[in-house]
Amino acid sequence: xxxxxxxxxxxxxxxxxxxxxxxxxxxxxxxxxxxxxxxxxxxxxxxxxxxxxxxxxxxxxxxxxxxxxxxxxxxxxxxxxxxxxxxxxxxxxxxxxxxxxxxxxxxxxxxxxxxxxxxxxxxxxxxxxxxxxxxxxxxxxxxxxxxxxxxxxxxxxxxxxxxxxxxxxxxxxxxxxxxxxxxxxxxxxxxxxxxxxxxxxxxxxxxxxxxxxxxxxxxxxxxxxxxxxxxxxxxxxxxxxxxxxxxxxxxxxxxxxxxxxxxxxxxxxxxxxxxxxxxxxxxxxxxxxxxxxxxxxxxxxxxxxxxxxxxxxxxxxxxxxxxxxxxxxxxxxxxxxxxxxxxxxxxxxxxxxxxxxxxxxxxxxxxxxxxxxxxxxxxxxxxxxxxxxxxxxxxxxxxxxxxxxxxxxxxxxxxxxxxxxxxxxxxxxxxx
Amino acid sequence: xxxxxxxxxxxxxxxxxxxxxxxxxxxxxxxxxxxxxxxxxxxxxxxxxxxxxxxxxxxxxxxxxxxxxxxxxxxxxxxxxxxxxxxxxxxxxxxxxxxxxxxxxxxxxxxxxxxxxxxxxxxxxxxxxxxxxxxxxxxxxxxxxxxxxxxxxxxxxxxxxxxxxxxxxxxxxxxxxxxxxxxxxxxxxxxxxxxxxxxxxxxxxxxxxxxxxxxxxxxxxxxxxxxxxxxxxxxxxxxxxxxxxxxxxxxxxxxxxxxxxxxxxx
Numbered sequence: 123x124x125x126x127x128x129x130x131x132x133x134x135x136x137x138x139x140x141x142x143x144x145x146x147x148x149x150x151x152x153x154x155x156x157x158x159x160x161x162x163x164x165x166x167x168x169x170x171x172x173x174x175x176x177x178x179x180x181x182x183x184x185x186x187x188x189x190x191x192x193x194x195x196x197x198x199x200x201x202x203x204x205x206x207x208x209x210x211x212x213x214x215x216x217x218x219x220x221x222x223x224x225x226x227x228x229x230x231x232x233x234x235x236x237x238x239x240x241x242x243x244x245x246x247x248x249x250x251x252x253x254x255x256x257x258x259x260x261x262x263x264x265x266x267x268x269x270x271x272x273x274x275x276x277x278x279x280x281x282x283x284x285x286x287x288x289x290x291x292x293x294x295x296x297x298x299x300x301x302x303x304x305x306x307x308x309x310x311x312x313x314x315x316x317x318x319x320x321x322x323x324x325x326x327x328x329x330x331x332x333x334x335x336x337x338x339x340x341x342x343x344x345x346x347x348x349x350x351x352x353x354x355x356x357x358x359x360x361x362x363x364x365x366x367x368x369x370x371x372x373x374x375x376x377x378x379x380x381x382x383x384x385x386x387x388x389x390x391x392x393x394x395x396x397x398x399x400x401x402x403x404x405x406x407x408x409x410x411x412x413x414x415x416x417x418x419x420x421x422x423x424x425x426x427x428x429x430x431x432x433x434x435x436x437x438x439x440x441x442x443x444x445x446x447x448x449x450x451x452x453x454x455x456x457x458x459x460x461x462x463x464x465x466x467x468x469x470x471x472x473x474x475x476x477x478x479x480x481x482x483x484x485x486x487x488x489x490x491x492x493x494x495x496x497x498x499x500x501x502x503x504x505x506x507x508x509x510x511x512x513x514x515x516x517x518x519x520x521x522x523x524x525x526x527x528x529x530x531x532x533x534x535x536x537x538x539x540x541x542x543x544x545x546x547x548x549x550x551x552x553x554x
Numbered sequence: 555x556x557x558x559x560x561x562x563x564x565x566x567x568x569x570x571x572x573x574x575x576x577x578x579x580x581x582x583x584x585x586x587x588x589x590x591x592x593x594x595x596x597x598x599x600x601x602x603x604x605x606x607x608x609x610x611x612x613x614x615x616x617x618x619x620x621x622x623x624x625x626x627x628x629x630x631x632x633x634x635x636x637x638x639x640x641x642x643x644x645x646x647x648x649x650x651x652x653x654x655x656x657x658x659x660x661x662x663x664x665x666x667x668x669x670x671x672x673x674x675x676x677x678x679x680x681x682x683x684x685x686x687x688x689x690x691x692x693x694x695x696x697x698x699x700x701x702x703x704x705x706x707x708x709x710x711x712x713x714x715x716x717x718x719x720x721x722x723x724x725x726x727x728x729x730x731x732x733x734x735x736x737x738x739x740x741x742x743x744x745x746x747x748x749x750x751x752x753x754x755x756x757x758x759x760x761x762x763x764x765x766x767x768x769x770x771x772x773x774x775x776x777x778x779x780x781x782x783x784x785x786x787x788x789x790x791x792x793x794x795x796x797x798x799x800x801x802x803x804x805x806x807x808x809x810x811x812x813x814x815x816x817x818x819x820x
Contacts, residue, residue: 139721174599192718203720349725354616
């Protein structure tokens with residue numbers, strides 16, 4: 123939603139949601155490690171509980187430090203607001219649990235992070251929520267999969283691990299024509315690379331563990347509401363448009379035309395499920411966001427150099443990066459992601475699984491672990507780790523082969539990273 | 555709460571409790587391209603502190619059927635008809651921006667039915683720049699961007715409206731976009747601005763007002779700058795409340811506005 127009237131991205135990354143602390147003058151955001159906040163009077167207490175006043179009561183529901191993070195992410199996304207959660211998975215669950223229940227249905231991309239796929243394919247079934255998976259490029263498939271009980275369409279902005287670029291304008295139009303919101307996981311892209319709401323998405327979540335935090339130190343998530351979806355005209359969401367017995371018959375859309383989703387997500391989801399974020403975690407993520415523009419620029423600069431190196435290497439069968447003309451979403455990426463396609467990508471080594479293992483074990487700067495979006499460079503073998511729960515058919519649907527290697531490019535000197543990769547590729551060659 | 559006003563369906567938010575016309579009534583009137591949700595905190599507080607609350611959507615705005623009314627006088631007529639439909643004999647009238655002119659005009663038309671007049675974020679005359687008037691007709695989304703820039707005065711409005719974690723500028727923009735799209739009237743913003751710009755009955759209305767009047771002004775308001783309310787404030791012999799906020803002061807400083815409103819209603 124930002125337009126010419128808004129401060130620039132870099133300014134918002136430093137200032138949105140924060141002002142010098144009125145009590146102490148502290149310029150940096152204070153960490154409010156307090157479970158609860160004193161009421162001025164009995165009347166004040168009652169009015170806070172009854173949503174007659176805005177303020178903090180208990181840190182599971184809201185906290186001053188978390189609120190700065192929530193406002194800042196919302197500002198960067200051009201959104202109405204957001205909710206900080208215990209993890210990215212908690213943010214995804216909060217989005218689904220706010221809109222869906224037993225008997226509901228979701229249409230989701232088949233190219234998802236393994237944990238998200240597991241939640242939708244196995245866990246939510248136990249709670250009566252079914253999911254139909256479609257390939258993110260299968261536009262007709264998205265439309266055909268929608269049922270009368272569908273509650274949302276869901277995809278990653280860049281599919282995991284093949285970097286399928288979601289055609290957000292087209293898929294969001296399909297969703298809106300059916301009276302449904304589009305939820306996207308923008309963890310790989312961050313608002314520095316794309317603001318999904320500007321392209322038609324309605325809800326966003328981030329694993330803030332990754333680029334937003336940026337230093338591999340904390341686990342957290344953020345659920346963002348663009349505020350553009352008109353829940354009242356959809357008629358598919360009595361959760362928001364009918365009285366809610368859990369809060370004295372409150373009708374969330376009557377309380378907030380643009381923030382009804384967030385209101386229920388916070389007042390029900392955080393209250394009842396409780397997957398809130400520690401204020402200390404929020405503070406660390408805020409520290410990361412303050413340098414997000416600088417870091418993302420360097421992530422992209424390094425990634426482009428390494429993609430070019432790998433794409434020209436004889437032992438590499440293919441590199442899946444949408445800036446390459448060989449990627450099926452190259453044209454779409456140029457349109458939606460002009461600043462770059464992130465710093466997480468996969469490539470395939472020619473040779474056996476053993477050669478792939480030799481490659482990973484020979485790396486010295488790249489760390490072999492299960493994370494992405496760290497300032498340090500990372501490597502993993504998806505088929506045996508992040509996506510190990512998926513059977514061969516699901517792996518193939520997600521574009522993961524036995525020799526697929528996923529890299530997350532960090533902020534080191536690009537020449538050192540390339541030297542590390544050269545050495546590891548030589549080791550893989552010798553392991554043939 | 556749904557009512558029929560001038561033969562069309564009208565919606566009024568009642569603050570989280572059923573409306574009781576036997577209680578002292580208070581009516582909140584929103585501004586251009588807004589709806590009742592700019593008032594929810596104040597409306598809920600009043601509804602739970604002894605008032606019968608009506609916060610309507612003006613015709614053509616979100617839940618109240620269109621077409622939108624073309625001028626402030628027509629909106630004031632509609633507001634008094636809404637009171638009739640709800641069985642309200644007398645009420646305190648609280649309006650924001652364009653809604654403050656509606657409250658003023660209604661208070662002038664029916665002084666015997668007005669117990670208090672509270673004008674929030676107001677000016678008289680409420681002239682709209684030709685550039686903004688034109689932009690609201692040719693590119694209402696760009697007009698929303700421009701008004702957002704002028705309406706919010708801080709990057710850190712606390713404690714957040716309607717609750718923590720809300721980016722008030724984003725909320726303001728999203729509300730305007732939803733109200734604009736909801737009934738498909740692409741000229742709604744332009745109509746509302748024309749109504750503000752063309753209203754000339756303020757001083758005549760003020761001369762008829764008998765109820766105690768208050769102005770609650772944002773000291774950083776760039777849409778209706780505080781000094782532009784001086785003449786109408788004098789005419790109304792109004793008490794002046796100044797709040798550290800911009801034009802949408804209910805969102806930027808909800809506690810300060812509540813305190814000012816309580817003093818105005820006392």
